[in-house]
Amino acid sequence: MIPTFALLPLCLAGTAALAAPVLDDAVRQRAGELTRTGMHASIVIAVIDGKDSAVYGFGSVHAGTNIKPGADTVYQIxxxxxxxxxxxxxxxxxxxxxxxxxxxxxxxxxxxxxxxxxxxxxxxxxxxxxxxxxxxxxxxxxxxxxxxxxxxxxxxxxxxxxxxxxxxxxxxxxxxxxxxxxxxxxxxxxxxxxxxxxxxxxxxxxxxxxxxxxxxxxxxxxxxxxxxxxxxxxxxxxxxxxxxxxxxxxxxxxxxxxxxxxxxxxxxxxxxxxxxxxxxxxxxxxxxxxxxxxxxxxxxxxxxxxxxxxxxxxxxxxxxxxxxxxxxxxxxxxxxxxxxxxxxxxLPGTPLPPLKKPQAAIELPRATLAEYVADYVLVHSPSAEFTLTVTLGKQGLEAAGTGVGSAPLFASAKDQFFFRVIEAELAFTRDAGGKIAGAVLKQGGQDVVLPRKQ
CATH class of the missing domain: 3.40.710.10 (DD-peptidase/beta-lactamase superfamily)
Incomplete structure (x- = not known):
């Protein structure tokens, strides 16, 4: 059941509210669920049918308030x-x-x-x-x-x-x-x-x-x-x-x-x-x-x-x-x-993927976490390389990539980690002797292999 404050249709064109383009029910339900569960703070969906248009707002512009997002709420695109x-x-x-x-x-x-x-x-x-x-x-x-x-x-x-x-x-x-x-x-x-x-x-x-x-x-x-x-x-x-x-x-x-x-x-x-x-x-x-x-x-x-x-x-x-x-x-x-x-x-009727449940983190000993500390490097060309630097701080492992800031890593299993600030996972690989040999960054449907820097 979507809270009444979650949905805000605003007709921008057309002679009456009934002329406003309809938002697909599955999309409406999903947007309501995403904001209700906190996966998104707010969502605004503008729909155009011909020369008619309408805006539907979900969630709240500011946390803890009922300030609804609408046609004039500003976002970075x-x-x-x-x-x-x-x-x-x-x-x-x-x-x-x-x-x-x-x-x-x-x-x-x-x-x-x-x-x-x-x-x-x-x-x-x-x-x-x-x-x-x-x-x-x-x-x-x-x-x-x-x-x-x-x-x-x-x-x-x-x-x-x-x-x-x-x-x-x-x-x-x-x-x-x-x-x-x-x-x-x-x-x-x-x-x-x-x-x-x-x-x-x-x-x-x-x-x-x-x-x-x-x-x-x-x-x-x-x-x-x-x-x-x-x-x-x-x-x-x-x-x-x-x-x-x-x-x-x-x-x-x-x-x-x-x-x-x-x-x-x-x-x-x-x-x-x-x-x-x-x-x-x-x-x-x-x-x-x-x-x-x-x-x-x-x-x-x-x-x-x-x-x-x-x-x-x-x-x-x-x-x-x-x-x-x-x-x-x-x-x-x-x-x-x-x-x-x-x-x-x-395109109404296009299936929406199942919602992913938040991953649960497990605790690993600091001695185990220390094994992963290293630089992992992907060389694109003689003048361009991407380095993922894994460090161990007071709160646990963190990873920082070339040109991007540091983000905490959370363990889902031994050698398996995930991020919470981005949708990505990091899996570590070992050689025949059991030593960490590299990492695989999984993001956006792609696996990027990052050998450990020797």
Whole structure:
């Protein structure tokens, strides 16, 4: 039974409340359960049917209160920001200011941009994650793990590009890159002779009437901001993404995101059409294509574009069917993904996965825990490696990865651990003599093998 305060439908368009698009019952029940059990602090789901839209809110904006989230509650949208940066690129192309195959170096004369055997990175490579740049730069070493991008400046971005060696030619392989989108946003702002924020406001937010959308939130937006939370439920500040803002720094509301998605759904010409036009496959054998940021898929006979996002205390999911009939935006102030919830809201009847029960931790002797203390290293290329450093503190084991802060580890069995601040597990492997030889990081359906540093 969903508490009466958990569901807040608000019709944004249509002649009467009855015209408001209906939220699928399974999605409604799941969102209510997620907030009621504390897995999410609050969830807002905006549903678009044609030119009608409605917003449904679950949970409370502030813990211990009945302040309901709604159409004007502000959240950080994370990597959904990339679709806005890509739209700025599409807009510049339509205006004849840049070309898709234009080398990014031509827009950044003060930069040294890496190339591979003479093959340069162009704007299409950056917008489709085919640049061969890594997910994060190798000089990313945050002073504050709770706000990791705050001290990553344009000067550091410039330094990274000047010394980085591409592992392969640009344009040959999809490899998701936050730093790639940071560079794209920097280049577009440089071409326009403005800041990224000014360009975002001038070309997207103001024309669409998005008054609660910004990389630099106003006092009014901050007053309506839903405070972020870790997976554990602990409060955490919103991230300041600095130069990486074009990859994930925008704040917005459900009301604004309805206007944003409807612009794609009902403006089939010019930059909106270019942005969600298929450009490249996600992989050689994949039916999923990528446009300019948007991922393009088919399911249940429907073609749709989508993108999700996550920062330290927030997650989001944006999608719309390419026939312009239905769209969905899901926002939450907990760092737990809402992709499945969003897809089921977009395409009613799409099964939701079973809810995972919180894992129970067991106690292991400190002598046993001490065996795991070491560096575990994955080498991507001669100039790029990821190191997971496991240490033993007063409260137990902690793990810190290159470019990210430290997080506690909890044992589920000997050699088996899990995190509570992120959805990931860490399994340790042993050699024939019983000594710890490596670790396997399990996250997002992938297993990353990390040999122990000798």
């Amino acid at each position: 994370g990597s959904v920001t990339k679709t806005m940066t890509a739209l700025l690129l599409a807009d510049a192309i339509v205006e004849g200011k840049v070309k898709l195959d234009q080398p990014v170096a031509t827009l950044l004369p003060g930069y040294t941009v890496p190339a591979f055997d003479g093959k340069t990175i162009n704007l299409l490579d950056l917008a489709t994650h085919y640049s061969s740049l890594p997910r994060l730069p190798d000089n990313f070493a945050p002073k504050d793990p709770a706000n990791p991008y705050a001290d990553y400046t344009e000067a550091k971005q410039r330094q990274f590009l000047a010394v980085y060696h591409l592992p392969r030619a640009p344009g040959t392989q999809f490899d998701y890159s936050n730093i790639g989108y940071a560079v794209l946003g920097t280049a577009l702002a440089a071409q326009a002779g403005s800041s990224y924020e000014a360009l975002l406001q001038k070309r997207i937010a103001v024309p669409l009437g998005m008054r609660s959308t910004s990389n630099q939130p106003t006092h009014g937006m901050l007053a309506r901001l839903a405070p972020g939370h870790l997976l554990s439920g602990e409060p955490t500040p919103a991230w300041d993404l600095n130069v990486v803002a074009p990859a994930g720094g925008v704040y917005s509301s459900a009301r604004d995101m309805v206007a944003y998605l409807q612009a794609y759904m009902f403006r089939p010409l010019r930059p909106y059409a270019l942005a969600n036009q298929p450009q490249r496959p996600l992989a050689p054998d994949s039916e999923t294509k990528i446009g300019l940021a948007w991922l393009l898929e088919q399911q249940q006979g429907h073609s749709y574009a989508w993108h999700s996002g996550q920062t330290g205390g927030y997650a989001s999911y944006a999608a719309f069917t390419t026939d312009g009939k239905r769209g969905v935006m899901v926002l939450t102030n907990t760092a737990r993904d809402v992709d499945a919830l969003g897809l089921s809201a977009l």
